Amino acid sequence: MGVQVKRIWLMQDEPEVIPAVSTLTEKHEVVLITGGLGPTSDDLTREAISEAAGISLVFDSVLWEDLKSRYGLSKAEANRKQAMVPEGFQVLPNANGTAPGIWGTVDGCLVAALPGPPRELVPLFQDLLRPVLFEQLQLTPQVETEVSCFLIPEAMLEDACLKIGGNLDGVQWRTRFQAHRISLYLVGGSTQQREEFIDKLQQNFGEALVRRGDNEAAALLLETLKQSEAQLVSVESCTGGMIGTLVTNIPGSSEGYWGGFITYDNQAKQSAVGVSRSTLDTSGAVSEAAVLEMAEGALDRSTADVSLAVSGIAGPSGGTIEKPVGTVWIAVSRWTNQQVIHSEAFHFTFGSRRDIVRRRAAVAALLLTEIMVRKPESLDMVQHWHYS
């Protein structure tokens, strides 16, 4: 937001929070407080603010009516304290809990207090307090361009950003590590410079792995399936249901997702999707032949028209010299007027950690399927994907 954080104090619920608020408001332009807005006697944030400002706490009847209507009188009574507001302070309504946020000024210092539980705190900050801070502090909104980066090792992404950023002076970037991607946020520079930054990243890593906006791989795939009026079936061995979980985590996924088979045991690969005994004996469960049969078998056994199949060695044991831990075969198949099928071997070597191998395999399968449906002529680019 363009505000410098000078200090962060973490305290217990204790009487010392009262002088602390005075100390901090004297020396800063903004003081943000989280927590201490509960209904019990050791929740002292309201008292601390009113003491620091030399103002009294007043009963807010609108807040009180709201508490009563949402929680009933008896629960509201126990929370009566939460309807008290420092005189002259504004209320930020909390849709996810009993304690509202409040803000006002204390000797020229903007003071805001928000409830501590993250699921209450985060929306209150983002939706209600952030705009207040922008207006009251006359901040210039930083234009931030978000990019979702998949399967790209952290160090490789950072190197690429350093190289690209060196030629695009104004653009700065920060990264946020998420479970299935790295979110990259570009600030500064012109819109054109930020777009050029993204173009260069895409040239470097492939357009499928660098996507504009805040995207999950599963959401990108569901959107593509929707546009093609196609439905997916998944067959998972090493990922054990993770792909299904990621897809169904998106509300409304039932339209594009038929369901799937978790063929963990080899017997399941045979009986549930019809992998042949001879393939398992000759090539093994982690093989191109096995995933091709899994993908084909799933199309036959469902009303879906797109299938993906994953079989790999997630570790920590089970690796061999020929197929070390991190080896994952993925096949995708689509039935339109004829069947199109594609298979690819991946080697996720990053520390060979079981959870990381599984997550990368799931993301790779989702993105590979997305390309199969949206742009099958580009499937060859998958060979150049960076991952480790």
Next chain:
Amino acid sequence: MGVQVKRIWLMQDEPEVIPAVSTLTEKHEVVLITGGLGPTSDDLTREAISEAAGISLVFDSVLWEDLKSRYGLSKAEANRKQAMVPEGFQVLPNANGTAPGIWGTVDGCLVAALPGPPRELVPLFQDLLRPVLFEQLQLTPQVETEVSCFLIPEAMLEDACLKIGGNLDGVQWRTRFQAHRISLYLVGGSTQQREEFIDKLQQNFGEALVRRGDNEAAALLLETLKQSEAQLVSVESCTGGMIGTLVTNIPGSSEGYWGGFITYDNQAKQSAVGVSRSTLDTSGAVSEAAVLEMAEGALDRSTADVSLAVSGIAGPSGGTIEKPVGTVWIAVSRWTNQQVIHSEAFHFTFGSRRDIVRRRAAVAALLLTEIMVRKPESLDMVQHWHYS
């Protein structure tokens, strides 16, 4: 360690660190400082300590010789400042960097400063400072008893701990929120008192929801399956593969897990596990009849001898007055010499958040199955489970 953390201050490298050390040493028995021990002018920790204590910084020739021998004269010269130590302070040699840790007393307050980079800080704290703190503060090593709590709402667990802890004076507790459970750590009191604490929690919430040790629900189920030489098949609708993911996240799970069916679309429920069209038409996909047919169908279509089936309304949409968001039906079935089957309706109302409903449904299904295999005569206790 048995030390109460009263406050944590995060500051920038700025002149205010000097008065801050004085302020903190006046009010506390121990002050731990990390960072600010570098060689540049804005690294002020040494100066802050010497100012607070009213002592001077003295040149430590042993440290200096060590710096020279490890980094060469020219680099050592640049770091000369790091050979300065507040008079009377002890040095904690740093094997991983140039800045040693230091400790001493300032007006009866033990003050220690360690370098900030985690790979220097952590070993210095664990190996060298921790023993000093134990000795100087005459601390008693704390025995910690870990308990894994499932499906118990945070506030309800806290209330129970307060009630139980009130009668078991010496026992204290802290909680850690994990994705699929709350970990509870008991310290203080006698072993017997901590055991009594756990017994009472189990009486309150049921033994299946309060488990001694560091346990995942999936690991508990796999262990029980192993002891019964049984294998599981899962049928998931609203959880969409999450149960399979949790089970296969445990290394070695292939022994106890055949695999599963993700029957997300109703067509999948029919064709993959044989749910009848009439059941879907009459009772709906989220119904006792549907999950019973799912569980039975999966046993028929696999070589597994235990099955679990889940169908529910995860939201945000899809709820009705009769079946609101959070309604989840679970059935478990086991084939020994005859088939034993049990079904249960759950109502996960906590904020009706899609991810929370799904996670709670997955954990409930894993625990319900675990009881079905280990202690089927106790299945009735499930009705009394607390969850929301």
